Amino acid sequence: MESTKNILEFKNITKKYAGVVALDNVSLAFRAGEVHALAGENGAGKSTLIKSTTGAVIPTSGTILIDGKEYTNNLTPAIAKEQGVAVIYQEFNLVNDISIAENVFLGSPIRTHGMIDMKAMVSESQKIFEQLGINIDVTANVRTLTTGYQQLVEIAKALSHKVKILVMDEPSASLTTNEVEIMFKIIKKLKASGVTIIYISHRLDEIFEITDRVSILRDGKMIKTVNTCDTNRQELISMMVGRELTEQYPKLDKQEQTEVVMDVQHLKGPGVKDVSFQLRKGEILGFGGLVGAGRTESVQLVCGITGKTGGTITYKGKELKVKNPKDAIEQGIALAPEDRKKQGLMLHMSVGENIYFPSLLQISKHDVIDYTKAKNIVGEYIKALAIKTPSDRQICKNLSGGNQQKVVIAKWLAKNPDVIILDEPTRGIDVGAKQEIYGIMNELIQAGKSIIMISSDMEELLGMSDRIVVFCEGRVTGELSKAEFCQEAVMSLASQG
Incomplete structure (x- = not known):
């Protein structure tokens, strides 16, 4: 009893x-x-x-x-x-x-x-x-x-x-x-x-x-x-x-995209044995697979965090050459990393400083920050992403997990990239904040941006992706179209070691 x-x-x-x-x-x-x-x-x-x-x-x-x-x-x-x-x-x-x-x-x-x-x-x-x-x-x-x-x-x-x-x-x-x-x-x-x-x-x-x-x-x-x-x-x-969330994964009526923004062929590097995929304009490309399958390692190679040892990356019709993350950022590729606290934010700095930091060159003149421009940018994205903060001077470590994640996304939106890579974008945040982030993702692809989403949440992967590329032990083992989506298909490909 x-x-x-x-x-x-x-x-x-x-x-x-x-x-x-x-x-x-x-x-x-x-x-x-x-x-x-x-x-x-x-x-x-x-x-x-x-x-x-x-x-x-x-x-x-x-x-x-x-x-x-x-x-x-x-x-x-x-x-x-x-x-x-x-x-x-x-x-x-x-x-x-x-x-x-x-x-x-x-x-x-x-x-x-x-x-x-x-x-x-x-x-x-x-x-x-x-x-x-x-x-x-x-x-x-x-x-x-x-x-x-x-x-x-x-x-x-x-x-x-x-x-x-x-x-x-x-x-x-x-x-x-x-x-x-x-x-x-x-x-x-x-x-x-x-x-x-x-x-x-x-x-x-x-x-x-x-x-x-x-x-x-x-x-x-x-x-x-x-x-x-x-x-x-x-x-x-x-x-x-405190309200009804009638649809967990907001749907968009859109045609299948065909314009290829990024073409990765036979990529190799630390943790990556052979990875090929194409990213199209205006789509969410999901990366599925088990922990350690090589998903994060692949996008780190694309962004210059680690160096590739083989393969080619074609971006907007030209070979992508990046020696470090700065090169990737300058070419319009942004990564919101899996660990927002250690890699995505400067926790002891303010919300405003985190948001405008990647855009310093755009808001500075003669190496002096134009704080009026900075404040306008920060205010725009705090409002657009509904970031709950007493002010833009609030220290980031004092925000909730969902609002910290919004700050990570806001700082890259302010930089206006063409490709946004979201590694576990909703891990550890609540259902309400998840829906807000899903809405932001849909707005981005409607604006012609392209998103790579790495997710270990099967429902999220199936609910938000337009196509899914599945990884296992450093290799791509298959690709699924929307019509082929199901949990069994993803898990079957994810276990083909």
């Missing part, structure tokens, strides 16, 4: 920052031994609520109860840890160059007679992984692990602290299908042992597969908690965004 005891409660939690109400009188409870989803658009307040649970953020008002103990403004990270609260963030808190066992006990090593007892840490780590049903060499360095196994180390670390409440923030964002299945099995084991899992994900299919209940936040307010089995996808989306 499912427990009805509340292990974690928020009562009338409000958190205010300068000019912003991040949480507005939120009351919410999580039961012992349940998997409970926390859903909402980027900027809905999920991160602030979780940080309040760990003591990293002190609410302006309200009370938090952990296993019956009340905290108003006195919950600290140390107390939260003692009470069995642990969070696994999207960016793991691991040290690559030490062993798995040392990472499991990072910050709280086992000591014997005052000395760190490595033998005991290896033994205890091994026991934790055995409980999880995972066979792993705990003396190996974390650097040698895949992303999925690094996540298992984070789970083992939480279990070493006798975790009662485990928060998982977008846990499947970088995992393969097989790794997601392993993670789900472990979540079920943890639930059976009485651990409460708070599961944050924009992937609604995962919420329906793994959770017992789901709570929805919107604009810092608590909307509703429902049993997962009593709701459906459309109802969840409606509660999250």
Whole structure:
């Protein structure tokens, strides 16, 4: 019988920052031994609520109860840890160059007679992984692990602290299908042992597969908690965004394009063995395949991030010669990379600076920036992409994931490229922001631009692409026209190693 005891409660939690109400009188409870989803658009307040649970953020008002103990403004990270609260963030808190066992006990090593007892840490780590049903060499360095196994180390670390409440923030964002299945099995084991899992994900299919209940936040307010089995996808989306999203992938009536903008033949380079494809004017060309298939590596060769060792790239009828990304940008080719935080943005600079930075030459005279031009460009694209920011001076790291992604796209639109490469354009962002980005993509191709979209989201790949080129182990294994689209066809080509 499912427990009805509340292990974690928020009562009338409000958190205010300068000019912003991040949480507005939120009351919410999580039961012992349940998997409970926390859903909402980027900027809905999920991160602030979780940080309040760990003591990293002190609410302006309200009370938090952990296993019956009340905290108003006195919950600290140390107390939260003692009470069995642990969070696994999207960016793991691991040290690559030490062993798995040392990472499991990072910050709280086992000591014997005052000395760190490595033998005991290896033994205890091994026991934790055995409980999880995972066979792993705990003396190996974390650097040698895949992303999925690094996540298992984070789970083992939480279990070493006798975790009662485990928060998982977008846990499947970088995992393969097989790794997601392993993670789900472990979540079920943890639930059976009485651990409460708070599961944050924009992937609604995962919420329906793994959770017992789901709570929805919107604009810092608590909307509703429902049993997962009593709701459906459309109802969840409606509660999250506050409006009906009748068509997830907006359709355009357009004729098949024939004008070839880019012709890539037998491309070779790091991670790329033999790749050929054509990109047409006014189309979205999808790149499908499994993680590590060579999709990202191919566009990095096109953009001059890495050097090609073979093949030809014809662009607008001429051979494309790029020694570095600057050459590609100057020829009208822009890349919005997969990792927006590390590669797409200058996080500690403002929204405005990020947007106008690629266009510095166009808005400068005698090496002096014309700030009137800069402000006009920034204002135009903040408005056009509906970027939610208090001002263009807001620091980018303070924006939600969806708005950060819009800034990445805005800076390239301001540069006015002819070819835009979008690598995982909607990873980790909510359904409302996804639809806005899909709308922007459609506007671009209507304006005659060409888009290459790399996506591991099968629905997105099938829903937005005009054609799909499928990769496997550094090679193109096939191409699908719109009439041939289906998940089975993509997966068949993606596994032809």
